[in-house]
Amino acid sequence: MSRSAHPAGPRYADVLPEGHYSAPPADLNALDPKVWARTVGRDEHGVLTVGGIDVKQLAEEFGTPAYILDEADFRARARAWRTAFGSDADVFYAGKAFLSRAVVRWLHEEGLNLDVCSGGELATALSAGMPADRIAFHGNNKSPAEIERAVRAGVGRIVLDSFQEIVRVAHIAQSLGKRQRVQIRITVGVEAHTHEFIATAHEDQKFGIPLAGGQAAEAVRRALQLDGLEVIGIHSHIGSQIFDMSGFEVAAHRVVGLLREIRDEHGIELPEIDLGGGLGIAYTSDDDPREPHEIAKALTEIVTRECEAARLSTPRISVEPGRAIVGPTAFTLYEVGTVKPLEGLRTYVSVDGGMSDNIRTALYDAEYSVALASRSSDAEPMLCRVVGKHCESGDIVVRDAFLPGDLAPGDLIAVPATGAYCRSMASNYNHVLRPPVVAVDGGGARVIVRRETEEDLLRLDVG
Ligand code: LLP
Secondary structure (H helix, E strand, O other): OOOOOOOOOOOHHHHOOOOOOOOOOOOOOOOOOOOOOOOOEEOOOOOEEEOOEEHHHHHHHHOOOEEEEEHHHHHHHHHHHHHHHHHHEEEEEEOOOOOOHHHHHHHHHOOOEEEEOOHHHHHHHHHOOOOHHHEEEOOOOOOHHHHHHHHHHOOOEEEEOOHHHHHHHHHHHHHOOOOEEEEEEEEOOOOOOOOHHHEOOOOOOOOOEEOHHHHHHHHHHHHHOOOOEEEEEEEOOOEOOEOOOHHHHHHHHHHHHHHHHHHHHHOOOOOEEEOOOOEOOOOOOOOOOOOHHHHHHHHHHHHHHHHHHOOOOOOEEEEOOOHHHHHHHEEEEEEEEEEEEOOOOOEEEEEOOOOOOOOHHHHHOOOOOOEEOOOOOOOOEEEEEEEOOOOOOOOEEEEEEEEEOOOOOOOEEEEEOOOOOOOOOOOOHHHOOOOOEEEEEOOEEEEEEOOOOHHHHHHHOOO
């Protein structure tokens, strides 16, 4: 094995984390289509391109770091979900993954609905013209003002998350002379195989009303008595970044069980069930996500089968994918500032962003991959850790990655699959300015969320 081309760079074989990487990828310039947006490729000079535009041009025009979003890919994925579920089901894009007015317009045009979970997301949706009746309003502690705004706007559904909220929404709707369509979010007791912080259907956590002990049935009983509410269905969201469909199967079984109990007790069949979002995407080549049509088929079959067994007519299904639509459509473009080889360990590559534009590595131990973007290189692979510019040693963007050994300050590198929960969870830590989101389509690029400026920061600082 030859040494890394970087003078003091460690040999990867000496420092491989046990069992993590067996070897660097055969070709560091290759782009795995599983993790990159669909129109990403390399031009004849080896420069990364998206929608036909090279990243050097994007960096020059929009600066770095920047989230570069492939609009055609976003629309194609949204459409694939819509088509997969057909006209008997509804797809609500989960805005928490990434929301902007352009995204709202794309969703509207592609026939998707929208799940919002705060007054800010609701305001964004309404200001971009999403019809209110295609909006679902979520959250475990919606404020009275947020509820009132949603009811006044005429949102298609509010997903109720607690006993207090049942009364609160009923009261507000009634005082406005309205009857609000609602779903009741339950926890079905499923242990989703994902990070603890993003699993949401086991009972010991803050979301929903437990099915256990008859609490969910009691919630339905109370909601059905209130004039301000029209109970249209039951909601279950088991977690996020899930690959294994068995959790959904158990959830559907238990939700349908509750529908049967409701039918037996109240003589009504609730017309809708929502199975939430949570379908995983590929962050690295090791991940194997399912296609929307496979997911739609599996979920529809499970619900139909369970309803037949319970002698219920099949309710209208809805789902709420966020990550699975937007996640793979964007990458973050960074400029390398320093390259620091640590003898016998690894090489630290510092970029001009960090945990303020991608907190997921620090928060969830998320894995990402990375590629040299401004050129290709035949240099030997070098084991790297891509880190940010923040004053914190946990400021890691990509924990373990191979980059070419001739990597140098000024090179552009790109981290794929950052479309979901990166810009939406971005912060101003260390007063670092949040990057723009640049949408690329058909050879054109435009800013859809502009870069934050120092004026933006100082405008909030009124002391
Ligand atoms: N529906 C509900 C009720 C949710 O709470 C969520 C996500 C979704 C749908 C969309 O889930 P998705 O399809 O995007 O997985 N910040 C974390 C993820 C938190 C997910 C919160 N709820 C992360 O970066 O992994």
